[in-house]
Amino acid sequence: MSTTTKAAPTGAGRRAAGDPRGGRFDSSLGLIMLLVLVVTAQGPIRRALSAPVTQSWMTVFVAVVLQALPFLVLGVVLSALIAAFVPPSFFARALPRRPALAVPVAGVAGAVLPGCECASVPVAGALVRRGVTPAAALAFLLSAPAINPIVLTATAVAFPRDPEMVLARFVASLLVACAMGWLWQRLGRADWLRPPARPSFHGHGRGAAFWASIRHDVMHAGGFLVVGAMAAATLKAVVPASWLRGAADDPVVAILALAVLAVLLSICSEADAFVAASLSQFSLTARLAFLVVGPMIDLKLFAMQTGTFGRGFALRFAPATFVLAVLMSVLVGAVLL
Numbered sequence: 001m002s003t004t005t006k007a008a009p010t011g012a013g014r015r016a017a018g019d020p021r022g023g024r025f026d027s028s029l030g031l032i033m034l035l036v037l038v039v040t041a042q043g044p045i046r047r048a049l050s051a052p053v054t055q056s057w058m059t060v061f062v063a064v065v066l067q068a069l070p071f072l073v074l075g076v077v078l079s080a081l082i083a084a085f086v087p088p089s090f091f092a093r094a095l096p097r098r099p100a101l102a103v104p105v106a107g108v109a110g111a112v113l114p115g116c117e118c119a120s121v122p123v124a125g126a127l128v129r130r131g132v133t134p135a136a137a138l139a140f141l142l143s144a145p146a147i148n149p150i151v152l153t154a155t156a157v158a159f160p161r162d163p164e165m166v167l168a169r170f171v172a173s174l175l176v177a178c179a180m181g182w183l184w185q186r187l188g189r190a191d192w193l194r195p196p197a198r199p200s201f202h203g204h205g206r207g208a209a210f211w212a213s214i215r216h217d218v219m220h221a222g223g224f225l226v227v228g229a230m231a232a233a234t235l236k237a238v239v240p241a242s243w244l245r246g247a248a249d250d251p252v253v254a255i256l257a258l259a260v261l262a263v264l265l266s267i268c269s270e271a272d273a274f275v276a277a278s279l280s281q282f283s284l285t286a287r288l289a290f291l292v293v294g295p296m297i298d299l300k301l302f303a304m305q306t307g308t309f310g311r312g313f314a315l316r317f318a319p320a321t322f323v324l325a326v327l328m329s330v331l332v333g334a335v336l337l
Contacts, residue, residue: 057237060278065229074150074270080213084206095136102136103181107174110143120144121304128309134193139181142321145269145295146173155291158273162284164336165291172292172332176325183320194310231265232275244281254286259326262294269295285333293325 094109095102106127110120124141128134145151147170159165235244248254258279267275272294276287297318306314 053237057233060236061229061233063278065226069271077214080210084210084213095132099133099135099185100182102133103139103185104178106132106136106140107143107177107181110140110145110177111147111149111170111174113144113148121301121308124308128193133185134188135181135185138184138317139177141177142180142296143174143177146177146292151269151273151295154270155273158277162337165284165288168284168288168332168336169291171336172288172325172328173295175332176292176296176321176328179324179328180317180321183324184317191312192310192316193313227265227267229275231261232278236278241281248281248283248286251283251285254282255289255326255330258282258286258290259293259322259329262290263298263322265294266298266300267294283333284337285330288333288337289326289329292329293322296325297321 095105120141124137127137127140152166152170155169156163156166247257258276262272265275272291276290279287279290302314302318305317309317
């Protein structure tokens with residue numbers, strides 16, 4: 001009997017065959033090349049890090065991240081506990097049957113259920129799937145990440161000299177949530193909203209669901225916190241002060257600029273107050289718009305709403321929420337700030 005000896009596959013062959021050794025080889029080579037590049041360019045890198053602009057950037061970045069991180073971790077843990085141990089049927093039983101009454105009750109319920117916007121979308125989907133009127137589910141979706149205890153506490157810590165910001169954020173966000181719920185009840189159509197097909201963490205035990213929710217929220221919220229802190233540091237250290245003053249001095253431009261910035265940055269609601277507080281050249285009303293708009297509509301929320309309820313829903317719901325959030329921020333800011 002003859003035997004055939006096969007040649008060992010090359011790196012490319014191992015990758016094509018799915019051998020993980022090929023991936024490890026490439027990763028090691030990339031790491032070595034990066035280290036060589038860092039060692040070779042250590043002089044320019046050291047000079048860049050010692051520049052005043054870089055020092056200012058790093059100071060703001062580290063300050064924002066360190067201030068926000070405890071609230072982010074606490075919010076992620078509490079959100080995971082709710083996702084794993086509170087059944088969706090609880091919300092359906094707790095809400096009134098009449099939609100007009102269910103909307104404000106669902107909005108207020110967001111004040112006692114900690115969780116970021118990443119958690120509110122699947123919870124709202126579960127409410128709709130369990131038969132809760134969509135208007136109430138949408139009010140909860142908007143209010144929960146904006147007025148829960150973790151977010152309001154973080155806002156109080158971020159604005160120690162302006163305690164009225166906590167009340168203004170609570171009032172404006174709750175009014176927007178209820179108004180959008182009633183607006184959907186009156187003008188919304190059933191074919192605009194596609195109910196979600198399955199619950200989050202379906203088929204998992206409670207322990208597995210808890211850790212799956214932790215991993216999901218840490219990856220999403222933590223990443224967006226870093227992006228937001230980097231953007232705030234860049235605005236502080238790189239953008240000329242005259243530009244920021246020019247935008248901040250015009251009340252309309254300032255409000256619209258920070259509202260659009262909230263959409264683009266997509267910062268977790270448990271950390272956005274510290275980014276807003278760092279933008280001290282803007283008025284309190286403009287920063288209130290940043291805090292009201294961000295938890296209700298941003299890039300990641302638009303994607304999640306599209307995946308959960310359908311593109312037709314998101315294309316109508318997101319612009320209406322943005323406009324109403326900006327208007328309500330201006331009105332509440334004029335009264336309370």
